[in-house]
Amino acid sequence: MSAAVRIALTVNGAPREAEAEPRVHLCDFLRHGLGLTGTHMGCEHGVCGACTVLLDGESVRSCLTLAVQARGRSVTTIEGVARPDGTLHPIQEALAASHGLQCGYCTPGVVMTLIELERELAGRPADEATVRRALAGNLCRCTGYQGIVDAALSVLNAAAQEAAQ
Amino acid sequence: MKPAPFAYHAPATKAEALGLLARLDDARVLAGGQSLLPMMNLRLAGPTNLIDLNGIAELSGIRRAGDALVIEAMTRQRAAERSELVREHCPLLAEAMAHVGFQQTRNRGTVGGSIAHMDPTAELPVVACALDAVLTVESAAGGRQFPIAELAQGYLMTQIAPDEMLVRIALPLWPKGHGFAFEEVTRRGETFSVVCVAALARLDGAGAFARLALAIGGLGAAPVRLQAMEAALVGARADAEAFAAAGAAAGALEADEAPFAPPDFKRHLAGVLTQRALARAAGRARRASS
Numbered sequence: 001m002s003a004a005v006r007i008a009l010t011v012n013g014a015p016r017e018a019e020a021e022p023r024v025h026l027c028d029f030l031r032h033g034l035g036l037t038g039t040h041m042g043c044e045h046g047v048c049g050a051c052t053v054l055l056d057g058e059s060v061r062s063c064l065t066l067a068v069q070a071r072g073r074s075v076t077t078i079e080g081v082a083r084p085d086g087t088l089h090p091i092q093e094a095l096a097a098s099h100g101l102q103c104g105y106c107t108p109g110v111v112m113t114l115i116e117l118e119r120e121l122a123g124r125p126a127d128e129a130t131v132r133r134a135l136a137g138n139l140c141r142c143t144g145y146q147g148i149v150d151a152a153l154s155v156l157n158a159a160a161q162e163a164a165q
Numbered sequence: 166m167k168p169a170p171f172a173y174h175a176p177a178t179k180a181e182a183l184g185l186l187a188r189l190d191d192a193r194v195l196a197g198g199q200s201l202l203p204m205m206n207l208r209l210a211g212p213t214n215l216i217d218l219n220g221i222a223e224l225s226g227i228r229r230a231g232d233a234l235v236i237e238a239m240t241r242q243r244a245a246e247r248s249e250l251v252r253e254h255c256p257l258l259a260e261a262m263a264h265v266g267f268q269q270t271r272n273r274g275t276v277g278g279s280i281a282h283m284d285p286t287a288e289l290p291v292v293a294c295a296l297d298a299v300l301t302v303e304s305a306a307g308g309r310q311f312p313i314a315e316l317a318q319g320y321l322m323t324q325i326a327p328d329e330m331l332v333r334i335a336l337p338l339w340p341k342g343h344g345f346a347f348e349e350v351t352r353r354g355e356t357f358s359v360v361c362v363a364a365l366a367r368l369d370g371a372g373a374f375a376r377l378a379l380a381i382g383g384l385g386a387a388p389v390r391l392q393a394m395e396a397a398l399v400g401a402r403a404d405a406e407a408f409a410a411a412g413a414a415a416g417a418l419e420a421d422e423a424p425f426a427p428p429d430f431k432r433h434l435a436g437v438l439t440q441r442a443l444a445r446a447a448g449r450a451r452r453a454s455s
Contacts, residue, residue, distance in 0.1 A: 002170035005173075021170065023167065023168040025168075025206070028167070045203035058243075059269045060273050061199075061273070065202075065273065066217075069198075069217065113268070136354050136355035
């Protein structure tokens with residue numbers, strides 16, 4: 001009653017296709033169906049945010065989205081964040097520089113959330129409350145969040161800081 | 166864990182979805198999936214048939230219709246949060262929406278899904294209760310409307326029949342110049358509330374309450390309104406004494422035992438948050454009229 005279906009979608013800008021049962025959520029599909037293991041599964045019920053990916057540009061829990069619901073849509077995972085030559089995204093650079101990660105398990109989800117926040121701010125400066133609100137849905141058990149918040153603020157306010165100098 | 170197997174249906178129209186609901190046994194509709202999919206992952210829910218409403222465009226949208234704001238059930242919470250119509254006509258909903266789940270769940274979660282799910286700790290049913298929302302449910306046989314006060318029939322149980330689904334929420338608007346406030350206490354940051362309170366208030370020229378609404382969530386299976394206190398305060402000065410009286414009434418309500426939240430604690434929160442919410446709503450009404 002639950003035969004595998006063909007799921008074709010765009011992942012990190014490239015067309016991808018694989019089979020999965022309708023009950024397979026997007027996180028398992030990315031990891032097991034497409035071999036993209038950068039998206040981490042944490043709690044599997046929407047609390048921890050480790051599995052956050054972008055679906056048509058919006059951050060979503062990939063454990064709370066069925067793979068079949070992503071048919072024909074565009075998904076961005078942590079593998080699509082750095083440049084093809086390996087140059088890290090500024091948010092990734094900043095997380096490393098500010099000790100915004102330790103074990104790294106939550107980091108892919110944190111990066112996806114911050115990329116969405118950066119896009120939504122569209123160049124407006126960010127304050128700490130805004131960053132902490134956006135990150136409320138991403139649990140980190142290592143850093144105590146301060147390093148993550150520092151990293152986010154340094155990137156989101158980089159343009160304003162440069163203009164002030 | 167992983168969801169148990171189910172048959173997946175993705176209707177393109179509301180009529181098609183209602184037809185499936187009428188025809189299929191043990192079917193659940195899938196809205197944003199931010200409550201149902203966790204329950205399915207944890208195998209607390211395991212429908213034989215899952216009817217995905219996400220491809221049905223006619224079930225989304227926000228519009229003004231006379232003296233009401235009409236929100237189609239599949240409208241994303243994030244869309245309502247950012248809606249100019251909501252901010253202008255129903256600021257209570259805009260303020261409360263920022264407390265619903267997380268940014269990542271609001272991107273998927275829907276207004277109707279949250280109300281139909283009736284989680285006792287959810288914010289949206291409390292807002293809908295304060296506003297006297299009118300719900301429209303439909304089945305293949307037709308539609309019917311009822312006030313939100315009649316929705317709940319126990320914990321996570323509603324009067325929506327197995328072959329029906331919630332399609333629309335109408336929020337009667339309060340006139341310009343009303344005050345509003347949403348208050349909640351959570352166990353950590355932005356997560357499920359323990360108790361939350363929605364307050365609406367209108368003042369007359371003399372600074373007395375002309376109309377008010379107080380809804381409290383988290384005490385039991387469904388939000389409760391402080392109807393007797395609302396009526397008693399009409400005509401009374403909107404001052405500290407009135408706010409304290411409302412708080413005392415809220416603090417005397419029945420409260421169920423919940424994990425990490427004994428009834429006394431919840432009643433205490435209800436009292437403090439009601440007092441705080443009404444004071445803030447009255448303050449906003451006063452500033453709007455001055």
